[in-house]
Amino acid sequence: MHPYLIEMLACPACHDQLQWHIIERGDRHIETAEAQCKGCDTVYPVREGIGIFLTADLPREDLWEQVDSKLAQYLSTHPDVERQLMDVPLETLAPADQFFRAMILEERGDYAQAKTTADIARTTIYTQEYLACSDEQVNKALEYLSAVDGPIVDLASGLCHFVEKMARNLPHPIIATDFSPRVLRRDRRRLEFFGLYDNVSLLAFDARRTPFRDKAIKTLTTYQGLANIREPGSLLQELRRIVSDVFLVLSIFFPEDDAANKAAIDELGLASLLFRRPALAHFTEAGWEAKVIHSCFGQARPTPLGVVLDGAGIDALPVAETNLEWCTVEAKPATRLAHA
Ligand SMILES: C[S@@+](CC[C@H](N)C(=O)[O-])C[C@H]1O[C@@H](n2cnc3c(N)ncnc32)[C@H](O)[C@@H]1O
Known part of the structure; x- marks a missing residue:
């Protein structure tokens, strides 16, 4: 997250002020820090550049954790299925399978290929x-x-479809947010790959x-x-x-x-x-x-x-x-x- 955010943030639980202890700074982002609420003492961490402001009291159904780990688990126990998805010409796959292939490519960090594949899949999945x-x-x-x-x-912000469009087309600083730290970590890697991370902060909260x-x-x-x-x-x-x-x-x-x-x-x-x-x-x-x-x-x-x-x-x-x-x-x- 960018340092300018400190002025905008407060405790999500009681709205009191935060006492900041910055541990590591990158070129533009705060990479590691701790923010302690002056009112209720709760400590909110910044890790891998992502400010985590989740409170314990709200139930959170993080589908990114569930879907990602289910797919990875399934493919690790079914290598034949993984080969049928990944090692065949793209045009031989049904549109939904093309989409799943894009998800796996993205998980593997092959962002350029994931984007091309997803773009092709979208033209047949949607009218x-x-x-x-x-x-x-x-x-x-x-x-x-x-x-x-x-x-x-x-x-x-999820997978940052819209954030990515803003980051490519607008000069404004952008703050992408989601209650899933997992999807935000993924966003960071993709935004960095496409050279769009400099202007983007990532915050996890409900x-x-x-x-x-x-x-x-x-x-x-x-x-x-x-x-x-x-x-x-x-x-x-x-x-x-x-x-x-x-x-x-x-x-x-x-x-x-x-x-x-x-x-x-x-x-x-x-x-x-x-x-x-x-x-x-x-x-x-x-x-x-x-x-x-x-x-x-x-x-x-x-x-x-x-x-x-x-x-x-x-x-x-x-x-x-x-x-x-x-x-x-x-x-x-x-x-x-x-x-x-
Ligand atoms: C599918 S995305 C919407 C598309 C996204 N805005 C984009 O541009 O790609 C919806 C997101 O809402 C998040 N979400 C669901 N409930 C939430 C909540 N209570 N607080 C914050 N994010 C939430 C999910 O984790 C998911 O990533």
């Missing part, structure tokens, strides 16, 4: 409309963000309990992140506490009359943020003024299953073909509550 809408949404957001100043904090001081963030973003946060509870109130200017939310919304997908969404417990009307209502209830600033529609199909990795799936949604809305919401702290 053309899906890819076009997704690109349009990202490009419009980059245009919007080029006009803001100061650091941009991105929430639930979006429902963030380590930022009140109004410390001018610009917060999230790309398909909100709907991945289970049991969001008062998530939007917590985010309102830390944002002073704008929260740019890149989302996908499902049609409300789409019974098959609605049932699957309900079962995953994600309903509130995957439909436009309730999502916007939640923002209003949590003290935001939210408006849609960009929208486009495209057909989406369920992602195909693996053949070599028999039956393995990619995206949980959609479960049936549907017309999705790619929607960017600009949310600003409502003045009504800002003066309260």
Whole structure:
């Protein structure tokens, strides 16, 4: 993490100030440190450049730990399957298997080949409309963000698809965040490989309990992140506490009359943020003024299953073909509550 972040951070548990003990600095990043809360004494470490601000009380289902170790474990006990995935011409693999091959290449640190493979897989896994809408949404957001100043904090950054686009196209310092330290360690290696790490800080925390001081963030973003946060509870109130200017939310919304997908969404417990009307209502209830600033529609199909990795799936949604809305919401702290 970059030293400028020290001014923005506080204890995620009690919001008191942190006492910093910096142990090792790199050229630009703090590599190793300890931050002790002056109020509750909790110590938060910085390791391998990643600030770890996780609190013990929130349950955390870290799918990156589970998926990565399951896949690695499976392949180590099935070397024949690994050969069928990795040692054949790419075009002979089913699209989902091409995608899994990209994941394995990335795990092995072969980032260039992983990216080429994933790009090829995406063209058949997703419909053309899906890819076009997704690109349009990202490009419009980059245009919007080029006009803001100061650091941009991105929430639930995962494999940093959006962070990477920002780091390639914007001069701003960027803070990528996720509650999985594992995915952030992976991000660091990939960003370093592509020469994009200099401007990026990595922080591990739960979006429902963030380590930022009140109004410390001018610009917060999230790309398909909100709907991945289970049991969001008062998530939007917590985010309102830390944002002073704008929260740019890149989302996908499902049609409300789409019974098959609605049932699957309900079962995953994600309903509130995957439909436009309730999502916007939640923002209003949590003290935001939210408006849609960009929208486009495209057909989406369920992602195909693996053949070599028999039956393995990619995206949980959609479960049936549907017309999705790619929607960017600009949310600003409502003045009504800002003066309260
Ligand atoms: C699939 S990613 C979204 C795409 C990502 N923004 C990108 O640009 O590539 C969703 C991420 O949300 C993270 N996540 C889920 N619940 C979270 C929480 N409560 N706090 C922080 N991150 C969370 C997951 O670990 C996952 O990496």
